Amino acid sequence: MTHKFVLPLPATPKPSAAKLTRISAAQSVDVALSTDNHLIGNVFSNVVYTFIAALANLWLTPFLITNIGIAAFGMIPLTNSIVAYAAILTTAIYNSVSRFLAIELEKNDYTAANKVFNTAMFSLIGLLVGFIPLVIVIAIIFPAIFHIPAGWEADASWLFVLTAVSFFITLIGTNFSISPFLKSQFIPINTINFGGLALKIGVIILIYTFLPHKLWYVGAASVLGAVVILAGFVILWKKFTPQLHLNIHDFSQSQLASMAGMAGWVMVNMAGAMLLSRADLLIINRYFGAVITGGYASIVQLSMLLEYAANAASIVLRPMILNQYARQDFQALQNTSYLAVKGLGLLLALPVGVMCGFAVPLLKLWLGGDYTFLAPLLVLVIFYQALSLSARPLLFVQNACDRVKWPGIITLISGTGAIVLAILLSKWGTWGPAGIPVAIALAMILKNGIYMPIYTARILNLQWWSFLPALIPGVLYSAVTGACTFAVNYIAPPASWLWLGAYSAMIFVLLGFLAWWIGFKPSEKQFIKTYLRFGW
Template sequence: MSTRPAPATAQPGAVRPDDGATAYRFGVNVASNLAYFVLSTGLMLWYVPFQVGHLGVAAYGMVPLANSVVMYAIVVSESLYTAYFRYLAIDLNEGNGEAARQTFASASLLTLAACALLLLPFGAFTLLLPRVLDVPPGLEGATRFLFAGAACTMLSGLLTGLFSTSSAIAHRFDLRNLARGASMAARVGVVAACFALWPASLWHVGAGLMASAAIGLAVDVAVWRHLTPTLSFAPWAADRRCVRRLLRMTGWSSVNMLGFLMLMHADLLVINLVFGPEATGRYGAILLIPLLVHTVAEVVMPMLGPLVMARYAVGDTQGVRDLVTDAARLLALGLALPAGLICGLGQPLLTLWLGPDFAGLHIVLVLLVGHLTVNLALRPVAYILTAYDKVRVQGLVTVACGVAYIVLAVAAARWGEWGVAGVAGASALVWTLRNTVVLSAYGARVLGLSPWEFIRPLAGGAVMFVGLSLSGLLAVAALPPGTWPALAATAAALSLGYAALSWSLLLTASDRTRAHALVRWFLARLSPSRQVAC
């Protein structure tokens, strides 16, 4: 365990380790995350075919490609956020107001420095864009503006990562989702309005990105001022020792994020360079579906980091172990449902959503989604490594896996006979080996547990995923759903069967007790004037 100061006497406004752990706050956070999930899912399911229909497949391919390239700047932003969150959470949970102010001032200085350093490479990349990537003829200027808009979003994200630490530590995900929802609404609304007024262009998509960056940042700053009025954006007050401490953790977190982004976003670059913009557009369109599975995980995932950090701050190792083990088990069960439905019903889903030409990408979709049941369920292990300041091994393993993935993906694309499916399959293989063989065992070792501690709880979810996927394939073969209502009915029938089996066979007595308590809480909020029995 890393050296840290002894707990200070709690000051007014300090964040306690058990703040946000009540049924009320948990219920509000879950409801807020669900509302954001529904909003983002609905908008994106409409937004992707809307852009493809107006821009064309080749031009649309530049949109996910721009997001993919700019995502590499998240190596910096997410790494800084990891360091800010860890040390600020410890300071606030211990009630050490002076240390919290020093940490935030030092984080402010590092954020401004990162923004300044990233401006040069992104400016140069935008100018040289047509020489670096395969851009459709005649779209060079519009694509440059699109990448500039994505870069603005990235720079805004650096500042947002600084200010959003307050809402995460205080467990106020309702306010955090307010900023995310406003940003997404601005992004889609600006593009939809421009497409209605003028001929559709990538210029409009870039403008939407810039508008969303400005609005999201403004809301995050307002939330930060509301939740932590004792903190101030004062880079001139940075503490040298605190800056060095943050930089050390940021460095190893950057290595981890670099490898993570290789695993997550190198696929579009490889496909663009090997197969061209048409294949990039087709592959990029279906990437929304695995993104939705990630979004399902985000309904619960962000709440786990602050809870792990709060237990670490008070030395509750057993509490960290129980929390992560239960989270991995329940996440695997929860994620098996959307992943299994997508893999089983993927062919009619692609046909109805994007058209018959995309039905042939069903195997690619299975490779993109199938492994997420296990890999996303193991993400809480990373919170252990962050809390105990063990990110160096995590970073080295992840960047090695990222390099291995790129080699495998290029080999599969150039010399294999699998096409884009080989690129997706290489990612699934390397990512799964990273999480199941190395990082889960290392996280268990940090806590002094068996290497299989966080793998065993995933068995139920993995078995249910396979069963649900096969059931979906059989259902489609027996009675192909040719309309959205028919597809929805098939998915509903499979979901009901999945829910019944999971409830009766895989949930523990304590799981059912917690579920009943949560239902009672929601019913009590709907009808506070009467007692609710459940």
């Protein structure tokens, strides 16, 4: 069943290499909405899981700091950051296979779909096997290349090994999760993720309650959780795509070559993204020691919470964008991505502003009064996130159109520039640790706030500024929310979690209604209302 209505956005011709043409912004188009999207249920499922995972991780941080100390705690996010660099290769495979698999499944060509899936799976397994010697070498020299608290050297090495094993298992499971992902089955996906998370947190609590405290226990719990998630995704894979099978004979070198072009530039993109999102802890540890590493790692979790929220709200659109591209429905592709950027920016503006305005009481209640000195760093880490993260749906468009070369190059340049500037500001300048988030913020604003919307407009054959207006409301509402929250904190600072929650809820409700009535045009409200009504 479909529902049609008129949405006054510029019409989108099929993208081509031809010179851009001027398109009337007043031209009306029909957009078909399918009841197969399950939009509300998917978004609700993602938000609930993200909220539960966030609460669990936020609670776990002071729990671990109390048991092992903040310096030892800093080794946990540090090892995660190092291991995550393997995603430079593996995520490239994931993005490529999801695009090609979506196209083949849309055409009901299951022979080709099996070649795509098995080529990606066995390529991934081969890469992970190749990483094993590197993991062993890094584990051996780990205490020599990083600042580790005295007495925790062996634990840190084992933590690194177990974190790597957990990460590799998770990556294999992610490949199986592509099938339910392309079917927009986010509720079972999140149910499995929740089971793995619950097992991990439960094991950590039990171990630290009854056994002598060891750092590597966290890695062991992560491995158990990853195994459960892998098993669940295999079950979903068989349920939602019974036409697919695991068979090494379906590995195709020609298929690998077809995916390699896109995967190669995604790899470049991932390398830059890792420099932007993961290298900060390495620089902090290198120049400022283990204690500052632990403090900075704690507040970075709040930035990651925003990233998880952005992912929860936007990832449900990726299979839609892939399917719209597979159907060559470029008008729907433009409409979906434009409103996704605008809506995501307004949605993120609320938590960004609240965390900036309540930075001091938040840290005091969460980590303790001794850590309120981290408040300026917290503001620098998150103040720009509504702008940066709201551009994420544009990345889905670029991947769907297989236009990832220049985004990869620009991301790598941005990441490299951010790291150089971060070292200059923090080590040889007078900024100290604050120089690192400042450098990363500048790079993110230039890349996500300027380059990505302009490039996406170019590949859709639109005027260069077409997506820029979608970013402005999120920036404005971040500033408004931050100013209101700061004023509330100045007049009556919250002294308990109850008051912090009450103030935050009040700000969310009032400014949320304001964002809805002022931030969206009538036609955009009609689009959203209709999509939600038909999206269960």
